[in-house]
Amino acid sequence: MAESKAPDSSRRSDRSRRAIHDAALALVTEIGYARTTIEGIAARAGVGKQTIYRWWPSKAAVLLEAFLDLGERTAREAGGDGAEQGIPDTGDLETDLKLVLRATVDEMNNPAYDLPARALAAEGIIDAELGAEFARKLLEPQLTLYVRRLAAGQDAGAVRRDLDLRIALELLVGPVAHRWLLRTLPLTHEYADAIVEYALHGLAPRN
Amino acid sequence: MAESKAPDSSRRSDRSRRAIHDAALALVTEIGYARTTIEGIAARAGVGKQTIYRWWPSKAAVLLEAFLDLGERTAREAGGDGAEQGIPDTGDLETDLKLVLRATVDEMNNPAYDLPARALAAEGIIDAELGAEFARKLLEPQLTLYVRRLAAGQDAGAVRRDLDLRIALELLVGPVAHRWLLRTLPLTHEYADAIVEYALHGLAPRN
Amino acid sequence: MAESKAPDSSRRSDRSRRAIHDAALALVTEIGYARTTIEGIAARAGVGKQTIYRWWPSKAAVLLEAFLDLGERTAREAGGDGAEQGIPDTGDLETDLKLVLRATVDEMNNPAYDLPARALAAEGIIDAELGAEFARKLLEPQLTLYVRRLAAGQDAGAVRRDLDLRIALELLVGPVAHRWLLRTLPLTHEYADAIVEYALHGLAPRN
Amino acid sequence: MAESKAPDSSRRSDRSRRAIHDAALALVTEIGYARTTIEGIAARAGVGKQTIYRWWPSKAAVLLEAFLDLGERTAREAGGDGAEQGIPDTGDLETDLKLVLRATVDEMNNPAYDLPARALAAEGIIDAELGAEFARKLLEPQLTLYVRRLAAGQDAGAVRRDLDLRIALELLVGPVAHRWLLRTLPLTHEYADAIVEYALHGLAPRN
DNA sequence: AAGTAACCGAGACGGTACGTCTCGTCTTCTA
DNA sequence: TAGAAGACGAGACGTACCGTCTCGGTTACTT
Known part of the structure; x- marks a missing residue:
């Protein structure tokens, strides 16, 4: 089986996760997806590269999560009381x-x-x-x-x-x-x- | 002014162009677009990298031309007598x-x-x-x-x-x-x- | 003055110290000094990294202490009655x-x-x-x-x-x-x- | 046998080799061997990392060659006419x-x-x-x-x-x-x- | 036929980013 | 509160490609 060991998500830093989301979205809109790099996201988020590699398998996966998170936040603000969208x-x-x-x-x-x-x-x-x-x-x-x-x-x-x-x-x-x-x-x-x-x-x- | 010089397309090697087309299409279908590199195409085509950089601006441009060429060839075979498609x-x-x-x-x-x-x-x-x-x-x-x-x-x-x-x-x-x-x-x-x-x-x- | 806090050596675990000594010597002889890491020593000794960083300033210091300890043990065995060496x-x-x-x-x-x-x-x-x-x-x-x-x-x-x-x-x-x-x-x-x-x-x- | 291909030393850049020698010696004397990194040598020499990895197997090998070169240069200056040392x-x-x-x-x-x-x-x-x-x-x-x-x-x-x-x-x-x-x-x-x-x-x- | 231009295969170069590894610190949980 | 565990910011590792460049060699046009 040789699972190469899974990180303990209960100890995950929320602060870092959010900073990574923000950095990813900002970079993609500012310089485009192709020129957005994982190193760049890490640097912009003030985070070690390993913190990204620990929790996401790829640049695209980071962006997808960030984008979904953005959607939810936007919906929450728009929906106000959490009404059915x-x-x-x-x-x-x-x-x-x-x-x-x-x-x-x-x-x-x-x-x-x-x-x-x-x-x-x-x-x-x-x-x-x-x-x-x-x-x-x-x-x-x-x-x-x-x-x-x-x-x-x-x-x-x-x-x-x-x-x-x-x-x-x-x-x-x-x-x-x-x-x-x-x-x-x-x-x-x-x-x-x-x-x-x-x-x-x-x-x-x-x- | 400094035009960085245009290559003389009349002296272009057809052999190389075709080999590059074939290599590009083959690699994309075999290992996928992301893992297809210009170095890889050059190596597979038995061609120097510069020969690609001289005639195409990007990997995508190579593939586009190769794909169009494939389409034409296919149409010519299908259409037989060159009939209107x-x-x-x-x-x-x-x-x-x-x-x-x-x-x-x-x-x-x-x-x-x-x-x-x-x-x-x-x-x-x-x-x-x-x-x-x-x-x-x-x-x-x-x-x-x-x-x-x-x-x-x-x-x-x-x-x-x-x-x-x-x-x-x-x-x-x-x-x-x-x-x-x-x-x-x-x-x-x-x-x-x-x-x-x-x-x-x-x-x-x-x- | 802010001494960055000295650990209380009276509460130090002898078990851990010895395990760290053994792990350090074993790793150095098995895989060489350069490839021996503090993380590796900690893992081999079944000890947290901090336990090493708390008591030693460097990998070399761990090994030096382990080596001195080895020397003493060897001498005690050889000397038998603790005679002057x-x-x-x-x-x-x-x-x-x-x-x-x-x-x-x-x-x-x-x-x-x-x-x-x-x-x-x-x-x-x-x-x-x-x-x-x-x-x-x-x-x-x-x-x-x-x-x-x-x-x-x-x-x-x-x-x-x-x-x-x-x-x-x-x-x-x-x-x-x-x-x-x-x-x-x-x-x-x-x-x-x-x-x-x-x-x-x-x-x-x-x- | 599968030699993973040797670079063509006749095309090697003397300029780079010398710059790497100088950078290596300078860094070792300035910040010490342990804190001297291959990346640092490359940056200081204004050279790509691969140019170092292409020609030397390790940081130590770079330094050894640089040091030998330094010795020869020193001897040539001292010996003047290239007399027997x-x-x-x-x-x-x-x-x-x-x-x-x-x-x-x-x-x-x-x-x-x-x-x-x-x-x-x-x-x-x-x-x-x-x-x-x-x-x-x-x-x-x-x-x-x-x-x-x-x-x-x-x-x-x-x-x-x-x-x-x-x-x-x-x-x-x-x-x-x-x-x-x-x-x-x-x-x-x-x-x-x-x-x-x-x-x-x-x-x-x-x- | 000799001279000359430029395309060609090849690959070294200065770089950037990759994904991994280890550092030394910090935080959380357990005994 | 020491210790086991391990996430974290940091940054070097060695590799893979990038796009540019230089090197002979080989065409294919001049003269």
Whole structure:
């Protein structure tokens, strides 16, 4: 078996963990992911390199955790009382979807979110293992919210009953991700609106 | 002024260029993009490092060219007589789109295509400059074919006239790219078919 | 004034001290002084690192103490009744000196003595402070015995009266140490004998 | 066999080699051998670390070469016309030996010589391989000069014919090395003189 | 046919960062 | 409160590549 010994996480320094998170995010936004090094993170955080290597397997893993932590902190501040974070249900599916897709577009246009997210997406595209973790921890929770809202739409008669909602949601999210990641054309609110309309009503004319 | 001198491309060795292409593709598929180094490519190609640095600005640029070259070679073999490569037009838009999307899915499931393409996509996601080149040389030519076929669809009455076809196409391509890059669920022919159907007819019921 | 606190030596664990001695000597003979680390000694002794840092200032200091302790234990076993350890005086100076020099040669050829002693000598050569301690605790007691025996030789008419005995003894000990430390040629009984003879009677012919 | 490939010494940079020599000697005299690191030498010499690791197996090897080079340069300056460097032969053995031993004492009291020499001696005492190299390149050439001068002394009737000169020389050199390395008492010209006198005429009275 | 330019394979160079190891300090828990 | 355990900030280790450079050797154009 020869486990090369696991560190005792109960003795872990919270101070260091947070400093490492902050340093990682700051460096990625300031100088970019490629030029961000583990040595640089350690130096910026005022921490020994070994403290990073002890708790994380890679630069990407550090950034992923830091990014998740940032997301939680942001959500806590926004949600205020810790309210349930989800897609609103006003009864009007089209409006609700446009709202969340516009919010997503705004996030993608905010460097503090965009840069780390791109870096993680890119790394996950190459490294299947990290990709799986990225999907599990970041993507799936988001996508589940879409499934839930679309299911409510089915109950309200706004969505066809014979649809696979896991596929349906990708009609909304896929195009936005495509423009975000591949930068073919600008990501705007108008684009978000168009995607919702096209997806809901289809490309073929209604006979 | 100090132009740092441009090499004379008329005296360039084709033999070396090809060997570098082959080495780059082979290494990326064998050991992955991250562990592929310029030194490694040079060694594998039996070439001096300077020969790579003379003609390409980066590892990614080498791979991009190698990948484009591979695509051309493959197309030439497939196309046989050098026929125009595009989306077929049998008059049935749904069938034609399913055909090409299934073909795309097959490519994504072929490691010889998947691995270099992922690497280039990932690099382009982080590096905007390379991303632009990637989009221009690889993506746009493909997407233009979709626009063309959809326009024909409009003429045939199979596609609504009020659509922005640049956006419409992303309803088809975006979801497939999403599954490919983020590996949320498997990319299958059934999935390709479903995307075409959902996109053409929309998620909302036809009352 | 802030003495950085002295540990209370009355509460010191004898068990740990001895375990540390043993571990230090064992590691030095097994893997060599350079690759012996304080962490390694602590682990081998089943002791916390701080227990070493609390009581000793350096790796060399640990080894010096361990080595002195070893010497005492060995002497106690050899001497049996705790008799005075010194150079014998049979009346025949040459024979007596050959005896002790041969014994010294034997020690130098015994790895359990040679390896730690070399390490300490080497460290003392570079670090003057440790060198002084090494000389005071290990060397001087030995050299004093020579002075005493040579003085007896003077009384017996076997040694010139006008000699500085501190220098005289170095004629005997210096060459042996030279061969031991610098490994120019093998250290043998014959060599020890020759040194005694040459030193006593000189290199120049007796006219 | 799998030699892991030897670098091409014909392409070696003399500039770097010299800069490394100088940096090594400077650091050893300024901050001591123990605190001199390969990284420090590289930085001081304005050289990449790999350039050191490419050509030398260890810190000690760098210093040994630097020290030998220093010796040659010094000798070339002193010798002027590149004359044979050796022990003078005025016909008076005692005077000649005192002269060279005094010169040796002077060297040992000169930090620029003393510090690197101590470091090399110490390292060689622990590491047999380096010790052998140290002896071969530095010690033996010196000792050979003594053998030669003593042999001339035999011819002149100043040295007994039945002596092993390799042993005889150690009666002169051993005591000086002893005081130098172990720092028991100060190394002075008077001491050098005494050693020559005692060694030549012996400790026992001439009856 | 000789001269000359520049590309080529090769690899040494000054560097940066890697991931590991050990240092000496500090903190926590146990006896 | 000494001691076992081990996390911590620090920094050197030896390795791997980076991108630049210099070195013959070999083409392929001049003259």
